[in-house]
Amino acid sequence: MALSRSHRVTMNDGNTIPVLGFGTYAPRRVPKSEGEKATKVAIEVGFRHIDGAFLYENEKEVGQAIRAKIADGTVTRKDIFYTGKLWSTCHRPELVRPALEETLKNLQLDYLDLYIIHFPVSLKAMEKCKDAGLVKSIGVSNFNRRQLEMILNKTGLKYKPVCNQVECHPYLNQGKLLEFCKSKDIILVAYSALGSHREAPWVDQKSPILLEDPVLGAIAKKHNRTPAQVALRYQIQRGVVVLAKSFTEKRIKENFGAFEFQLTPEEMKVIDGINKNLRYLTLSLFQEDPNYPFDDEY
Known part of the structure; x- marks a missing residue:
C-alpha cells in the first residue's frame, strides 16, 4: 500500500481528509505557547491535518500557528484540514x-x-452549520455501532457523518467497529493511537504501556523504525485515519516517517494479535449518562 505524504482519502460527502493528522491536546501543565510551537513544527514537517477541540483550551495558539505558516508561504488555507469538536456543554441545538x-x-x-x-x-x-458554510464536513466521536445506526436510520437525516473518531491502537484495534464503519462509508479516525500519556488523570497507572510492547519493538527493529511509527503505519494500512500527538520536535518528525516504510501482511496479522480490548480513555465522568457509549461490545 504505497502512500505519499500528502495522501488523502475521500469521505462520503466528497471532501477529502489526510490520513495522518497532528493532535493538539496537551495536559494543562504544558504552556499554551508550546502548542503553538509544536503546531508550526508539524506543518513544517508536512502535517496538513490538524486535530483540535474547544475542550483543549488552546485554539487561539493553534490558530496563530496555522495563520503564521500561511503568512510565511509554507501552506495555504486550502492545504490545511482542520478538525474542531463540539463539547458536551453545548449540545442544545441553540448552542451549537x-x-x-x-x-x-x-x-x-x-x-x-x-x-x-x-x-x-x-x-x-x-447540519445547519454545514448548510451555513461554517464547516465543510460533519462527523461524530466516541459513538458505538448502535448509536451510529440510530443516526443513520433517523428520518430526515440530511448529512451522514463522514467519520467516527474513537480511541484506537494495537491494544484496542476496534476491528468490529472499523468493519461496520467501512460498510457504512464512514471513516474511522483513531485518537490515542500511540496509547495514552501516563500523566493523564483518566489513565490507570497499572495499564500496560503500548509503545513498550515487545511485538511492536521487534517489528520496529526489523524496519529500523520506532514502535510509534509502526503503530501509526498499522492504522494507515488498515484504512484508518490516524492522529499522532507530540510536542517534541524530534518525535513530530519521526511520526511523519510512518509514510516511509510498509508492513507486510504477516506483520499486520501479528499486530492484530496483540489486541487486548484495552481502553485507556473510559470517560467515566459520563458513565451515568444514557448515551454513555462504552458499555456495548463495539
Missing part, C-alpha cells in the same frame, strides 16, 4: 452554532474542514 462561531473566532479562520460531536448526541444542529 455559537459554540462553532467561538471556535472560529479563537482560530481566526473563516471555516472548519470538519466539525465533530465530542460525545454522542444528535446531528441536527450540526
Whole structure:
C-alpha cells in the first residue's frame, strides 16, 4: 500500500481528509505557547491535518500557528484540514452554532474542514452549520455501532457523518467497529493511537504501556523504525485515519516517517494479535449518562 505524504482519502460527502493528522491536546501543565510551537513544527514537517477541540483550551495558539505558516508561504488555507469538536456543554441545538462561531473566532479562520460531536448526541444542529458554510464536513466521536445506526436510520437525516473518531491502537484495534464503519462509508479516525500519556488523570497507572510492547519493538527493529511509527503505519494500512500527538520536535518528525516504510501482511496479522480490548480513555465522568457509549461490545 504505497502512500505519499500528502495522501488523502475521500469521505462520503466528497471532501477529502489526510490520513495522518497532528493532535493538539496537551495536559494543562504544558504552556499554551508550546502548542503553538509544536503546531508550526508539524506543518513544517508536512502535517496538513490538524486535530483540535474547544475542550483543549488552546485554539487561539493553534490558530496563530496555522495563520503564521500561511503568512510565511509554507501552506495555504486550502492545504490545511482542520478538525474542531463540539463539547458536551453545548449540545442544545441553540448552542451549537455559537459554540462553532467561538471556535472560529479563537482560530481566526473563516471555516472548519470538519466539525465533530465530542460525545454522542444528535446531528441536527450540526447540519445547519454545514448548510451555513461554517464547516465543510460533519462527523461524530466516541459513538458505538448502535448509536451510529440510530443516526443513520433517523428520518430526515440530511448529512451522514463522514467519520467516527474513537480511541484506537494495537491494544484496542476496534476491528468490529472499523468493519461496520467501512460498510457504512464512514471513516474511522483513531485518537490515542500511540496509547495514552501516563500523566493523564483518566489513565490507570497499572495499564500496560503500548509503545513498550515487545511485538511492536521487534517489528520496529526489523524496519529500523520506532514502535510509534509502526503503530501509526498499522492504522494507515488498515484504512484508518490516524492522529499522532507530540510536542517534541524530534518525535513530530519521526511520526511523519510512518509514510516511509510498509508492513507486510504477516506483520499486520501479528499486530492484530496483540489486541487486548484495552481502553485507556473510559470517560467515566459520563458513565451515568444514557448515551454513555462504552458499555456495548463495539
